[in-house]
Amino acid sequence: GNSVTQMEGPVTLSEEAFLTINCTYTATGYPSLFWYVQYPGEGLQLLLKATKADDKGSNKGFEATYRKETTSFHLEKGSVQVSDSAVYFCALTKGGSEKLVFGKGTKLTVNP
Amino acid sequence: DTAVSQTPKYLVTQMGNDKSIKCEQNLGHDTMYWYKQDSKKFLKIMFSYNNKELIINETVPNRFSPKSPDKAHLNLHINSLELGDSAVYFCASSRYRAGTEQFFGPGTRLTVL
Numbered sequence: 001g002n003s004v005t006q007m008e009g010p011v012t013l014s015e016e017a018f019l020t021i022n023c024t025y026t027a028t029g030y031p032s033l034f035w036y037v038q039y040p041g042e043g044l045q046l047l048l049k050a051t052k053a054d055d056k057g058s059n060k061g062f063e064a065t066y067r068k069e070t071t072s073f074h075l076e077k078g079s080v081q082v083s084d085s086a087v088y089f090c091a092l093t094k095g096g097s098e099k100l101v102f103g104k105g106t107k108l109t110v111n112p
Numbered sequence: 113d114t115a116v117s118q119t120p121k122y123l124v125t126q127m128g129n130d131k132s133i134k135c136e137q138n139l140g141h142d143t144m145y146w147y148k149q150d151s152k153k154f155l156k157i158m159f160s161y162n163n164k165e166l167i168i169n170e171t172v173p174n175r176f177s178p179k180s181p182d183k184a185h186l187n188l189h190i191n192s193l194e195l196g197d198s199a200v201y202f203c204a205s206s207r208y209r210a211g212t213e214q215f216f217g218p219g220t221r222l223t224v225l
Contacts, residue, residue, distance in 0.1 A: 032211035043116075043202055043216035044155075051211040087153055098143060098206060099168050100214060102155040 002027040006090045006103035013080055013110050021075040021106045023064075023090035031092040033057075033066055033073040034100070038087045047075075047088070080110045115139050116217040118203050124223045125193055132189045133220045135203030141215070143167075143208040144186035146178060149200040149219070161186055162208050193224045 007022040025031065032051045036044040048057030053068035062077045073090060090103040116137045125131055137144065145168075146158040160168035161180045175191045190197060203217040 034213075036216075038153075043218045044204075045216070046213045049211070049213065089155065093211065098145075098160060098208060098212075098214075099157050100145075100147075100155075101157075105153040105155070107153075 002031065002092060002094050002101045004090050004092055004101055004103035006088075006106055008104070008106070009087075010107040010109060013108070015082055015110055015112050016079045017110075019075070019077040019080045019084075019108070021088055021090075021108070023073045023075065023103060025071050025073065025090075025092050027071075027092055027094055029094065030068075031094045033064070034091045034093075035062070035064055035073070035075050036089045036091060036102075038089065038105070040086070044089065080108070082110045082112055084108060085110050116203055116205055116215050118201075118217040118220050120220060121218065122221050122223075124225065126225055127193055127195060129193050130189070130191045131193060131222070132187055133201055133203075133222070135186045135188070135217060137184055137203075137205040137215070137217075139205055139215060141205040141207050142183055143206050144180065144183075145204040145206075145214065146186065146188050147202045147204060147216075149202060151199070155202070159186075159188075190222075193222075195224050198222055198224045 003026045034049045035047040037047045048059045050057040050066035056065045087105045143162045145160045159178045164180045200219045204214040206214040
């Protein structure tokens with residue numbers, strides 16, 4: 001079946017550090033890929049998405065590129081801020097089904 | 113304006129009770145979902161409705177029964193609550209098209225004592 005694997009957390013960084021959160025997926029065909037973010041005490045918000053191979057999603061300084069050859073969708077940000085502290089979820093949907101399949105989430109803490 | 117709202121935000125109840133969680137969206141979407149987030153933050157879909165019809169029903173105990181009176185509402189009723197039902201339940205909505213964004217509600221934290 002379809003699945004998403006993302007790096008285990010928690011991740012703790014200092015402000016202005018470089019962030020990478022790894023995400024790989026298993027799916028037949030061409031899934032759509034997402035990063036969602038959950039700030040403390042809130043629901044999930046879409047951070048970025050990519051719907052086909054080699055697409056790059058970007059938002060708020062975060063980027064991720066859909067790599068079909070490595071089945072990956074790693075999240076990166078060049079300079080994190082304290083306000084980026086949250087739990088980040090990689091997810092996919094497979095064509096025809098709108099079921100989001102989530103990774104286990106990675107908690108990021110950014111210290112001033 | 114709140115896009116996806118849930119009530120209540122917190123729900124504390126005893127084992128064996130029956131409870132409901134309500135969800136409403138004002139985005140004009142035709143598809144709604146219920147997800148369960150466990151204590152380790154793992155999220156898993158439970159149900160999905162499209163135009164008031166059930167389209168996704170994961171392996172969920174039949175004590176859980178979703179009801180969609182119209183496209184804007186999807187309620188979750190839980191019978192005979194068990195300790196393992198304690199979790200945060202999220203409602204979400206989207207347009208029914210591959211790759212579209214799902215909009216999530218703020219969640220309902222259910223605690224079963």
